[in-house]
Amino acid sequence: MTRPPFRRAPAAPLPRGARTRAPQVLAVLETLYPDARTELEFRTPFELLVATVLSAQATDVSVNAATPALFEAYPDAHAMSRAEPEDLEPLIRRIGLYRAKARNLAALARLLVERHGGEVPNDFDAVVALPGAGRKTANVVLSNAYGYPAIAVDTHVGRLARRLGLSAQTSPDKVEADLQRLFPRERWIFVHHALILHGRRVCFARGPNCPGCAMRSFCPRVGVEP
Missing domain, CATH: 1.10.340.30 (Hypothetical protein; domain 2)
Structure with a gap:
């Protein structure tokens, strides 16, 4: 049996308001990307x-x-x-x-x-x-x-987690742990894929489309690129 890919929660606290924003983020992601999945093509x-x-x-x-x-x-x-x-x-x-x-x-x-x-x-x-x-x-x-619940943290997931005030961490492992604390386990796979899509389509690394972002009303770093 696979070992659960979980990390013990980091010592650093979550950003202020993270637990309030997480359900808002999830609701927007579910509206924008209801069928989010990996864009890698594979059969096996x-x-x-x-x-x-x-x-x-x-x-x-x-x-x-x-x-x-x-x-x-x-x-x-x-x-x-x-x-x-x-x-x-x-x-x-x-x-x-x-x-x-x-x-x-x-x-x-x-x-x-x-x-x-x-x-x-x-x-x-x-x-x-x-x-x-x-x-x-x-x-x-x-x-x-x-189908095992997991959140893989790539550059998109890490960037959006920090911009949306869900994590202040830079280590992918610690960002993963923060996101696991904030989102329901049964939605981890979806959250991973949906954040990637939002990072590719709206919240770009450079020049994010903040005016066109459905999360602009609660994003704590709207208009700030890093």
Whole structure:
């Protein structure tokens, strides 16, 4: 059984008003993005794991453009475990850090075969132990492939959590813990995806569209970019 991907609440208190704003944020997200889901394209837990590893410091668009040919050549862990990094590089060259990611994918596939019979484990620690994976990757895979409640904190989620006064933390782990404290467990997966969509479509890293934001009436940092 997977270990719950929870963090003990950080010592620092939540920002003032966070518990009041959280339900407001959730209500807006549910209105704007009722069907929020990952924008990574995948058919199996293995494909999701590979796509998530590739998405580090890369856009989902670039990953989705590269993975069809990659998965046609290497449809599962057994096939990819027989590949060398040099075999994978041409297929993911359009993605940032492709050489390091090719090395990780080759090693990751071999470990999946050696330790888990070629299947992606429904286990947080086991996923984190894979090359190129980490806490965010494990949260994404467990939540999207197996429905396990988790909040993966990427740059969008971290930025919006701070701007909306839901967390004052800069560490992704601590932001995750704050968000877990504020939102119902059964909505964690949705909150993760909806915050990402809002970050991509409205609350941009530079030049956020505050006038067009449905959260402007209660956002404590409306008009402030950092």
